[in-house]
């Protein structure tokens with residue numbers, strides 16, 4: 661396997677995943693291959709599918725927890741970072757860094773994706789998880805996606821992507837995103853840039869700095885009537901919290917309860933297991949104090965979910981991918 665993988669990119673054996681995740685956690689992958697071109701990626705996927713070999717796609721490793729036991733199979737690091745502009749569209753290969761796509765779109769005189777400067781990881785990972793910030797999400801910008809699935813290529817337009825809050829058809833049904841087309845607008849958005857700088861500043865003051873993490877652990881809790889458990893969550897919110905409370909009013913107006921706030925109100929900030937800790941600064945972040953294991957993090961996740969459920973009857977759901 662190792663010799664064959666070398667035909668597709670730089671291959672390694674027993675590569676520690678902690679070197680490739682922003683959480684700095686994760687045991688060894690049997691095989692680890694870095695692929696720099698999308699056509700090579702496509703060939704590699706076809707080869708692995710043909711072999712019936714287990715594999716996992718890694719973008720920037722900024723939305724996942726890799727287990728200490730590592731991964732039995734091939735981890736494919738997608739590193740094709742090509743970004744092109746055609747008129748008011750940005751075309752990015754899956755390994756393009758989301759922040760760079762946002763910066764290049766602004767340099768290229770386009771507006772609409774300023775918010776992407778705050779999202780770590782790759783554009784492939786961002787589309788799969790319908791990443792979002794500052795009230796926008798990938799759903800607002802994606803025109804088309806090129807996907808590898810079951811040995812062939814498929815194009816998905818925005819509707820076909822089935823975007824939902826922090827989810828997409830790719831997350832729910834699989835497939836590997838190869839390329840992404842973003843539809844933006846010509847022009848400079850001074851307000852957008854100002855908002856973006858404010859947002860980055862806000863982020864620095866509200867999110868833990870200087871520790872490895874993987875962003876928000878839990879999804880915010882929806883109470884849209886059409887979402888399962890939505891009406892139930894709304895009832896619980898109103899049962900347990902004062903409707904006049906400014907935060908609660910904010911949640912009611914956007915239709916989502918901040919998971920970080922629930923964690924905080926349930927008194928879980930500062931929970932620590934081993935070297936992993938619920939951030940004192942932001943309830944939805946778990947930080948690695950140095951040398952945390954996936955077992956430490958999984959234990960904290962379990963403790964927090966239990967406490968929030970026992971206190972408010974609301975079930976938190978992980979946003980991160982656990983591998």
Ligand SMILES: Cc1cc2nc3c(=O)[nH]c(=O)nc-3n(C[C@H](O)[C@H](O)[C@H](O)COP(=O)(O)OP(=O)(O)OC[C@H]3O[C@@H](n4cnc5c(N)ncnc54)[C@H](O)[C@@H]3O)c2cc1C
Pocket residue numbers: 682716717718719720721722723724738754755778779780781782783784785786787788789790791792793830835836837838873874875876981
């Ligand atoms: C400090 C910090 C702040 C963050 N802030 C935000 C934020 O504001 N908003 C937000 O939405 N997220 C945020 N995140 C989470 C994260 O940055 C996003 O979810 C990001 O889009 C993940 O991309 P990635 O390439 O790192 O994905 P990875 O972590 O590498 O992968 C995540 C999942 O996507 C899959 N995947 C990756 N690439 C592909 C592909 N090409 N095709 C198919 N599947 C693929 C992986 O297999 C895995 O299941 C933050 C994270 C950190 C560490």
